[in-house]
Amino acid sequence: MSEVMAVSALAAEADAVFRARHEPESMVALRSRALARYEELPVPQYEKSDISRRNLTAFATHSDERASAGTTQDWQTIAGPYLDENGAGVLLVFADGKLVSERGIGALPDGIVVEALLDAVGKRSALVEKLHTVVPFDEDKLLALHAGLWRDGVYVSIPRGVTFETPIQIVHVVTRGGAGSFIHNLYEAGEGSSATILETYLAAPDLADHLHVGVTEAFIGQGARIKVGVVSDLPRRMTSVVVRRALVGRDAAMDWIVGEVGDGYTVSEIGSRLVGQGSTSTCHAVVLGSGRAHADLTARMVHEAKFSESDTTARGVMQGHAFGVYRGITHILKGASGSNGQQAEKLLMMSPESRADAIPMLLIDENDVKCGHAASVGQINEEQLFYLMSRGISEAAAKKMVVWGFLDPVLAQLPVDSVRGAVERVLERKMK
Amino acid sequence: MSMIPELKISGLRASVEGKEILKGVDLTVRGGEVHAIMGPNGTGKSTLASSLMGHPKYDVTAGQVTLNGEDVLAMGVDERARAGLFLAMQYPSEVSGVSNANFMRMAKNARLGEGNEVPVLKFHRELLQKMKALSIDPTFGERYLNEGFSGGEKKRNEILQMTMLEPSIAILDEIDSGLDIDALRIVAEGVNTLRKPEFGLLIITHYQRLLQYIDPDYVHVMMQGKIVRSGGRELAEKLEQNGYDWLKDELGIVDETVEAGV
Numbered sequence: 001m002s003e004v005m006a007v008s009a010l011a012a013e014a015d016a017v018f019r020a021r022h023e024p025e026s027m028v029a030l031r032s033r034a035l036a037r038y039e040e041l042p043v044p045q046y047e048k049s050d051i052s053r054r055n056l057t058a059f060a061t062h063s064d065e066r067a068s069a070g071t072t073q074d075w076q077t078i079a080g081p082y083l084d085e086n087g088a089g090v091l092l093v094f095a096d097g098k099l100v101s102e103r104g105i106g107a108l109p110d111g112i113v114v115e116a117l118l119d120a121v122g123k124r125s126a127l128v129e130k131l132h133t134v135v136p137f138d139e140d141k142l143l144a145l146h147a148g149l150w151r152d153g154v155y156v157s158i159p160r161g162v163t164f165e166t167p168i169q170i171v172h173v174v175t176r177g178g179a180g181s182f183i184h185n186l187y188e189a190g191e192g193s194s195a196t197i198l199e200t201y202l203a204a205p206d207l208a209d210h211l212h213v214g215v216t217e218a219f220i221g222q223g224a225r226i227k228v229g230v231v232s233d234l235p236r237r238m239t240s241v242v243v244r245r246a247l248v249g250r251d252a253a254m255d256w257i258v259g260e261v262g263d264g265y266t267v268s269e270i271g272s273r274l275v276g277q278g279s280t281s282t283c284h285a286v287v288l289g290s291g292r293a294h295a296d297l298t299a300r301m302v303h304e305a306k307f308s309e310s311d312t313t314a315r316g317v318m319q320g321h322a323f324g325v326y327r328g329i330t331h332i333l334k335g336a337s338g339s340n341g342q343q344a345e346k347l348l349m350m351s352p353e354s355r356a357d358a359i360p361m362l363l364i365d366e367n368d369v370k371c372g373h374a375a376s377v378g379q380i381n382e383e384q385l386f387y388l389m390s391r392g393i394s395e396a397a398a399k400k401m402v403v404w405g406f407l408d409p410v411l412a413q414l415p416v417d418s419v420r421g422a423v424e425r426v427l428e429r430k431m432k
Numbered sequence: 433m434s435m436i437p438e439l440k441i442s443g444l445r446a447s448v449e450g451k452e453i454l455k456g457v458d459l460t461v462r463g464g465e466v467h468a469i470m471g472p473n474g475t476g477k478s479t480l481a482s483s484l485m486g487h488p489k490y491d492v493t494a495g496q497v498t499l500n501g502e503d504v505l506a507m508g509v510d511e512r513a514r515a516g517l518f519l520a521m522q523y524p525s526e527v528s529g530v531s532n533a534n535f536m537r538m539a540k541n542a543r544l545g546e547g548n549e550v551p552v553l554k555f556h557r558e559l560l561q562k563m564k565a566l567s568i569d570p571t572f573g574e575r576y577l578n579e580g581f582s583g584g585e586k587k588r589n590e591i592l593q594m595t596m597l598e599p600s601i602a603i604l605d606e607i608d609s610g611l612d613i614d615a616l617r618i619v620a621e622g623v624n625t626l627r628k629p630e631f632g633l634l635i636i637t638h639y640q641r642l643l644q645y646i647d648p649d650y651v652h653v654m655m656q657g658k659i660v661r662s663g664g665r666e667l668a669e670k671l672e673q674n675g676y677d678w679l680k681d682e683l684g685i686v687d688e689t690v691e692a693g694v
Contacts, residue, residue, distance in 0.1 A: 053625035287666065335661050382488060387525035391539035405529025405576070 011035045011420055013061045014148055021118070024125035032093050034137045034147030044140035044241065048325045048357055049296040050266050054239040056142070058209040059180020061149060073204045075100060075173040081420040082171060082231070084199050089166030090114055095173045097152045097181070104166075111159035112195075117186055120155035123274070130186065134217040134273070135243045142241050145181050146213040153184035153214075156197055160221070162188030169194040169227075169419070173412055176262045177208030177237065185216040189224040189252075198229040198419060203264075205235045212238060218246035222276060229257040233426060234264035236291060242268040250276030250305075256283040259423045259429065263291035263322070269298035271329070274308035274336075284413040285314040286423075289322025289354070290430045298327040299343070303336040303369075310340075315410050316347040317403055318354035319431070327359045330371060337368040344374045348406055350399070400431055436463040436598035436629055437500055437516060439484075444495035446483040453479040453690050456495065461601055465627040468643055468668060469636045471654035472676055474689035478522060480654070481605040485519040486512055488678045498654040499601065514543055518599030520590035526578040532589065533559060533573035536596050543597055562595050572611035583610035591622045602626075603634045608642040620645030640672035653679060655688040671684050 002068070014035060015204050043052050052283075075095035083091070090108065093101035105114060113120065120125050137147035154170050174181055187197060199216070212234070220226050234240055246254045254272050272281035283299040295318075301310035316324045330341035347356035358375040380402055388398035414420035439461045446454040453476045455460065461467050469477055481676040483490045484497060497504040499515050507515060527535070536559065541549040550558075556573075563570055566588050578586050585606055596604050604623070609617055623633070623646050635646060643651075643665070651667040652659045653676070660683055671679070680688060 172657050381525070384525045384527050386485075386509060387521065388489055388527065388535075389509035390519050390521075391535075391597065392510055392514055392542035393539055394542070395508070397538070397542075398510070401530050401535070402527060405527050408529035 008334060010038065010061065011148070014241050015302055017061055022122070023118075023130060024121065024127040027121055027123055030128060030131060031148045034144045037138055038141060038144045038147035038148060041138065041144050044267070046267055046296055047359070049294065051083070051239070051241065051267060054265055055209040056211055056239065058178055058211045058239070059149070059182075060178070061320065071101050072132070072206055073175065075163040075175050078175065078202050078398055079173050081425060082202065082419060084417070084419075090168040091171070092154065092169070093171040093173065094152060096176055109162060109164060111162060112164055113155060113157040115148075115155055115185055117153045117155040118151060125146070127186065127349075130219065131184070131218070132215075132217070134245045134247050135215050137377040142213045143243065146184070146215055149180070150182040150184040150215070150274055153186070155186050156195070157188045158190060158193040158195045158224070159254060162190070163193045165194065165196065169198045169200065171200040171202065171246070174203035174210060174212075174238070176202075177210040180210060181212040182215070182417040183214040187218040187226070187228070187329070188214070189218070189220045189226045191221040192223045193221065194225040196227040196229070198231070200419065201230075201232040201234060201240070202318040203235050203238055207237055207239045208233050210239070212240040212241070212242070216241035216242075216244035218254065220246055220248045220252040222250045223252055224249070225253045227255040227257065228269070229259070229414055229419070231259040231414070231423055232262055232266065234262035234266060236263050237343070238262070240264060240266040240268070243264070244268070244270040246272040246281065247261065248272045248274050248279040248281055250278060251278040252276055253279070254281040256281070256299075258283065258285035258287075258297065259411075259414060260285070260295055260297065261423060261426045263289070265294040267296040269300055270296040271298075271302070272310065273302045273304060274310065274339075275304045276308075277305045278307045279305060280309040282310065283312040284410045285326070286407050287313075287314070287316040287324055287326070288427055288430060289316070289318045289320075289324050291320050291322065293320075293322040295322065296325040298329060300329040301341055303330075303332040303339040303341060305336055307338040308336060310342070312343040312345075313410060314345040315407050316345075317350060317407065318347065318356045319350040321351075321353045323354070324356040325359065325363065327358070328373060328375070329361045330373070331361065331363040332366050332371065334365040336366050338364070340370040342372045345376075347377045348403065349377070349379055350403075356390040403431060434452070435500070437632055438462045439517070439632060439634075440496075440498045441484070441497045441600045444483065444491045444497060445469060446479060446490045447492045447493055448479070448490055452493070453490075453657055455531055457657075459652065459659060461632040461634050462598065463632045464627075465650065466627070466633045466635065466646060466648045466649040467650045467652065469634065469652045469654055469659070470640070470668060472638060472688055474691070476657040476690050477638075477654050478605055481519055481603045484603060485509060485517065494561060507669045510542070513539075513549040513599075514545075516600035517681055518594050518597060518602040520587075520594055520602065520604045520607050522609065524578050524586045524590055526576070526581070528579050531574050532576050532577050535591060539593070541598055541643050548572060559596065562592055563648065565625070566595075567618050568592060587611055588615065588619060591619050595622055595626060598626075600630060601632045601634070603636065605636045606638070607635070608637055608639060616642065617645060632691045640668045643668050655680070655683070655685055657690045660685070
C-alpha cells in the first residue's frame with residue numbers, strides 16, 4: 001500500500017527547490033496550489049487497474065535525491081536501438097532529466113521553438129497560464145503531484161503557417177530508479193501549421209521502483225495538422241501514469257499514435273477535445289504486453305463542436321502473464337451535431353495466463369451524429385496458423401506472422417522510420 | 433532426386449469433437465499417379481484431406497499414414513509440409529501483414545531447409561513466370577496473403593503455391609468449387625504441368641467437371657467415411673452420367689453420409 005508523504009513537508013521541500021531554480025512567481029504559486037490539493041484528492045480509480053497496490057511514493061521532490069544505486073545500463077545502451085544515428089531532424093535525449101544529446105536545434109526554421117519546458121516557462125511566464133488548462137491538476141492525486149513537482153519535458157511551438165515535416169524526436173531515459181519522473185510536455189501549433197512530434201520513454205530493465213506521472217497538453221490552432229507519436233518501453237518496476245490531451249481547433253487535425261511495448265505497469269489516457277467545428281482526431285495504438293506487464297490504455301475523444309470527427313484504432317497482443325485493458329471512449333456532447341466518432345479495438349491473448357479486456361464506451365448526448373464501434377478479444381486464429389504451417393512454416397514463425405499481420409495496420413502509422421524499425425525489433429525480440 | 437514418392441494410408445479413422453468421420457480409409461498414392469476421390473457432400477472427403485495435413489480440429493484415432501515410409505501422423509503440420517505434402521485448401525485463410533510473395537519465399541525456404549535458400553532474384557523471376565502461367569496479376573505478389581482475394585483468386589493462389597513449393601504429394605480439396613470454366617482450365621493446366629514421376633496427386637471433388645481437364649488414373653468413391661468403390665476414369669464418367677444411386681443400390685447404402693454410418 002502506498003503511504004502519502006505529509007503534504008506540509010512535501011510542499012516545503014518542493015517550495016525550496018523551485019525558489020532555488022528561480023521559477024516565475026506564478027509557476028511557484030501554481031505548484032503550491034496543486035500540492036495543497038495532493039493529500040485530499042483521491043488516488044485515481046480505474047476499472048480493472050488497482051493502482052493503489054503499486055508503490056506510489058517512489059519519487060523525490062528533487063531528481064538528485066533518493067535515486068537508488070545505478071542500474072546496469074547507461075542511457076546509450078538503453079536508447080541505442082531507438083535512435084537513428086544518421087537521421088535528420090530534431091532529436092533531444094534526456095537521461096534522468098538531464099539533456100545528454102541534441103541534434104538539429106540550430107537548424108530549426110525561424111520561429112519554431114523546441115526547448116525544455118522549464119526553460120521556456122522561465123523565459124515566458126505567460127506560458128504558466130496555459131499549464132494544466134487541458135489536463136487540470138485537480139482530476140486526481142497523481143496529477144496534483146505532477147503539477148507540483150514536474151521538472152522535465154519539452155515545449156514545442158510551431159508558428160502560424162509553418163510546415164515542419166521532419167519529426168521532432170524527444171527521448172526520455174531513466175537509468176536510476178526511485179527519484180520518480182514528472183514529465184510535462186506543452187505543444188502549441190499555430191493556425192495552419194503542420195508538424196510531427198515523437199515522444200519516446202525508456203528505462204533500464206532492472207530499474208528499482210519508480211513512479212512516472214506524465215502530462216502532455218497540446219493546443220492545436222485552426223487548420224493545423226499535428227501528429228504526435230508516443231513510444232514507451234518501460235520495465236517491470238516502473239509505474240507510469242500518463243494523461244495526453246489535445247485541444248483541437250476549427251478544421252484542425254490531431255493524430256495520436258501509440259506504441260506500448262514494455263513490461264511495466266502503465267495506465268495512460270490519450271485523446272482529444274474537439275472544440276473547433278470540423279476538427280478531427282485519430283488515435284492508433286499498438287500494445288504488446290509481455291512478462292507481467294499491466295497495460296491500461298484509454299483513448300478518449302470528446303466531441304464538443306459540430307461536425308467534429310474522431311477515429312480510434314487499437315491492436316493489443318498479450319503474452320506470458322500480461323494483462324491488457326483498452327478503453328475506447330467516444331463522447332459526443334450536446335450541440336456537437338453532425339459529428340462522427342468511430343472506434344475499433346482488437347486484443348489478442350497469446351497464452352492461457354494472459355488476460356485482455358476491451359471496453360468500448362459511446363456516450364452520446366446529441367441526436368444527429370454517427371457513432372460506431374467494433375471490439376474483439378480472442379485467441380490467435382487457429383485456421384490461419386494451420387494454413388501457414390501447412391506450407392512448412394514453423395509454429396513459432398507462423399504465430400509471429402499472424403501477430404504481425406494483426407499489428408501491421410497500426411504499426412504502419414508510426415511516424416519515424418527508425419522508431420518504427422526499433423519498435424518492430426522490440427516486438428520481434430519480445431514475441432515468443 | 434528422382435525418387436518416386438509414396439503416400440500410404442491404411443485403416444485411417446478420424447473424429448471431430450468426439451464424432452467419428454473417417455471410418456477406416458485405405459489408399460496409396462504414388463508419384464506419377466493422379467487419384468480422384470469423389471462422392472456426395474458429407475461423406476468425409478474434406479476430413480480426409482484435413483486429417484492428412486494434420487488440422488488440429490481432427491483427431492486421428494486409428495490407422496497409419498506414411499510418406500516414403502515415414503510416419504506422417506507423428507509429424508507436426510509444418511513437418512508434413514517440409515516432408516513434401518501439400519494441401520490446396522477449399523477455404524484458404526486470409527493473413528494480413530505478410531505479402532503473398534514473402535510468404536511464398538518463406539515457405540519455399542522452409543521446404544528447402546537452412547543453407548539451401550533460394551536466391552531472392554531467382555525466386556521472384558520464378559514467381560512472376562508462374563503467376564503469368566496462371567493468369568495471376570503480378571500485383572498479387574505484393575498484396576497481403578489472400579486478403580481481399582475473390583474465391584477464384586484464392587484458388588489460383590493455392591495452385592501457384594503448389595507449383596512454387598513443388599511438393600511430392602499434393603491434395604487438392606475441392607479446388608474446382610467456385611471456379612468458372614476459364615479459371616478451371618487455367619488451374620487444370622497449372623496442375624498438369626506438374627505431372628511427373630516425382631509428383632503424386634490426390635484430387636477431392638464432387639464434380640466430374642474437373643476431371644475433364646485433369647485426367648485421373650484412379651477414381652475412388654467415398655461414402656459413410658470410407659472408400660466404397662475404386663476404378664479408373666470410366667468410374668467418374670459413369671457417376672457423371674448416372675449419379676450415385678446405382679452405386680448405393682449395389683452397395684445397399686440408403687444414406688451415404690457419415691451420419692448414417694454412426
